[in-house]
Amino acid sequence: MSSDRRVQPSDVLRPRHVGAPIKRTEDLRLLTGRGEYSADRKPDRALHVAFLRSGQPHARIAGIDTAAAEAAPGVVAVFTADSIADDFKAVIPFSRMPNYYATPILPLASGKVRYVGEAVVAVIATSRYLAEDALELIEVDYEPLKAISRAELAVADGAPLLHEAAGSNVLLAREFRKGDVAADLKVAAVRVGGRFEMTRKAPLALEPRSYTAEYEKRRDAITLYTSSNIPGIVRDAISESLGLPGHRLRVVAPDVGGSFGSKGSLYPEELLICIAARKLGRSLKWTADRLEDVSSSSQAFAEIVDAEMGFDANGVATSLQADVIGDVGAYSIYPWTCGLEPVQVVSFLPGPYKIGSYRGAVRGVATCKPPTGPYRGVGRPISTFVAERLMDLGAKALGLDPLEIRRRNLVRSEDFPYRIASGIIWDKTGFLECLEAAAEAVGYQQLRLRQADARKDGRLFGIGIATYAELTGIGSRIAVAPGMPINTGSETAKISIDSTGAITAAFGVASHGQGLETTLAQIIADDLGAKFEDISVIQGDSDEVPMSTGTYASRSAVLGGGAAKHASFLLRDKIKRVASHLLEANQDDIEVFGGQAVVIGTDRAVTFRQVARAVYSDMKTLPVEAREELSASYTYDPINGTTAAATHIAAVEVDPATCFVKIHKYVVAEDCGKIINPMIVDGQVHGGVAQGIGAALFEELIYDDDAQLLSASLVDYVIPSAPEVPVMEVVHIESESAVAGGFRGMGEGGTIGAPAAIANAIADALSPLGIDVSILPMTPERIFKLMEQARFNSRGKADE
């Protein structure tokens, strides 16, 4: 724990909040319908926005006739790209990456449409019903162009260009190298490889994207309530685009019903609603319906990876190479660029393993689909899927147990800090400890015996392991997305005690389900010495701190928590100084806890309220120079960030009759450093694994050859529900971390490990049939096809 804190004798007796499974304070309002989401805002006589979206995957817009819509009942305005052209500057998702083309972000399609679902016209009316009625009266004259439905088609000779100015459909290309892979592969005792794919996925937050722009005439100011997890970035981008200074543009993320990355980029609709609010001098509302949310929010994965790994005779991985093609969709997203997801695949592919040489090349290719963007785990679900499949293939080829081959290859405690080929540095983390703890918790040896018995009965029972490492709480030295110019390496906490003794702690981070109001208050309670219930956490409001970005990339416990700690210490020292006057004692003899300052070893104490009264109200008690305002602000930057790691082990069974996969057992052993709230950590793991199960077995956005989305409803886009998610066991390894408080980020890990663990378990289950797993999700249909093929092959062999 913090070294700058004097250990007091009473510490052992004092209950601490960090580490306690405190129930989430936000849940009372959220579970009783008293939360307030963007769509719950009720500004005066708000107008409603509806978007006409492209039904064409790729077409030139020859003309738009809005006359009938403008004359329709209740319609106040109809906007097209042309009619708002002078009201904003395009937002450019800039990056210093070489070989990258930044597609500009426009509120409405201009000149061309590039995917089905792209917003083309905005109708503003007195109700959403009337706005949608008017949409039907708009005539768009499209000249259809050839659709690009798959990444391979985009790079084929003679492929139509999605962005003519880019000169290519390859929007980015990058390569990482370490050592001589070709030479190492040549001398490898065993080489394994394959072509792996994770299909396109929807993040699918419970609350669809929703924006309310409240216009204030008096100051020509806008408050944008947005279901965003990056309100700070949205504020800065819209401010720049619209030429509105920050004190006339407030961006608030109120209660937000999940994101999983889908609300972690700037959206065209956010720009449009602010432009329209200003143009009309009115407040506006828009909430995506489910179809709009699925077909226009940023999507996930969509990568094909050709990979090969070489091992020496002892099962030590010597070399790894991969060629990745990412189907990034029609546009880059702001601020992360279209490189975010695919570049992370090659950045993280070596994972937690010591691999001698590496070559990882990636291309991000434009197709007629919505952009891919951040999704819980970013790049690592597929990099882990590929690396862990290769480990298992290597183990099989060498006759090693999958557990043993990982023991031989994981970065060991004496190797930290360990730099992998892409430049990522793993700080000291319990890689091996997680592996061993997961194996013990799942009863690995017993499970193998159970598998042997099951196989004797002809049952398809499999065990799968996945180990991974991720970078969390990233500081200013590392860009969250490659070459990105904005700072995502710091966060600010501003804590104050007002004249009533109440404590308000303001942050720029933006919880959208993480429970930060609880965990940040836990940290402050301990480090300020306050009562937990006296602390109110405000977050996600651009007016509260000068600069912030938001909550993403497993950063808020590390950055927000670090800022909370330091600001708490500063404020605690102020309290001590005031209390030393009031208690006539030396500051060093005062300790602060439970909302009061106490002279150590005595019953002399003052409450925060008494301290506040002395500073603010009762002007007779303190000398003038001692009346310090009871507030402190601290901007924390962990500089590099910190590693988090886990091992997942799954035991599954495939029913040969139905081809369904049943998960019998699921164990996660994770290292997120010092745990702030074990109940919240467990919840994050459970939720992450549930999403990983979705990626492994269920979820797939299916586009046909004309780039039309076929699985656009929740009937066709199948997500796991409660019965499909097994009871899981979570083991915590709390190894020390160098950042403030010793925290590591852990919001994404579940989603990173689960697809790989389940894929390996299915492959293990089906191995008696000679079946490999190289694509996710493994739907019953895919398993059926593989089993049919295996049956056909074995029949063929029997005939020979």
Add this chain to the structure above:
Amino acid sequence: MKPARFEYVAPASVDAAVETLLAANGEGKLLAGGQSLLPLLNFRMARPAVLVDLNGIKELSFIELRGESVVIGALTRHREIEHSPLIASRLPVMSAAMRHVAHLAIRNRGTIGGSLSHADPAAELPMMAMFYAARLTVQGPAGRRTIAAKDFFVDALTNCLEPEEIVVEIEFPIPQHDGWVFEEVARRFGDFALASIAVSIRRGQSGIEDARVAAMGVADTPLRLEDVERRLCEIEIDVRMPDRFCEWVRSSVSPNSDLHASGEYRKHLLGELARRALKTALAAKGDRR
């Protein structure tokens, strides 16, 4: 995703509802539980001029024994059928099938008349209507008529009703059987079936005296497999029977491929379910699963 404009009428009797439909001139649509219709309205895939809400017609909601049949009023909710002791004792296959009808919230609202009229080929109640050889009483401007289930389902999401006709009640003749099974596989519990089979038999001295077999999720309408039923009664009961049954069932369907499953997989699944179902039905004389 808001519906286009419509008039809303809530008649208090079937006669008044028929009158309203007649007045709507083919532009009327009946609202019962609304579990399929409301999404269609919101997507503007259905755009009736008049929405005729049947929910106020209380006499359409009942389950009663009438002679050798169970008769169910068209406005009876799935939840009432699911929990009816009368259905459980006389139409046990239907009772078992009801658990697979979507989710609790949907079963609270959805009605049997609505489900049959919607004619989804992967829904349980249309399949049960085929399985039990139900007779639907419908009322129109010319009065009432009765339609056999096999004539009612014309195609996927298409029934044989005239625009002014309303399903009033459904009669399910009670079969005298002693072994039965309902099997269904869906991606998730409560989803539309990838394949489902219902089997019910009466065993005699030497073999099966009478059999009922129905399947769904494998064609544009639910299927009653009468050929398979006949063949079951023609052979002796032995260990090979489930395998032969599986083959007969497989060869009597040719399902189409869609987003969720290929035709080959649905056929495989139905065959596997058939084998399992007959084993259970033969083993569990009078017993239920």
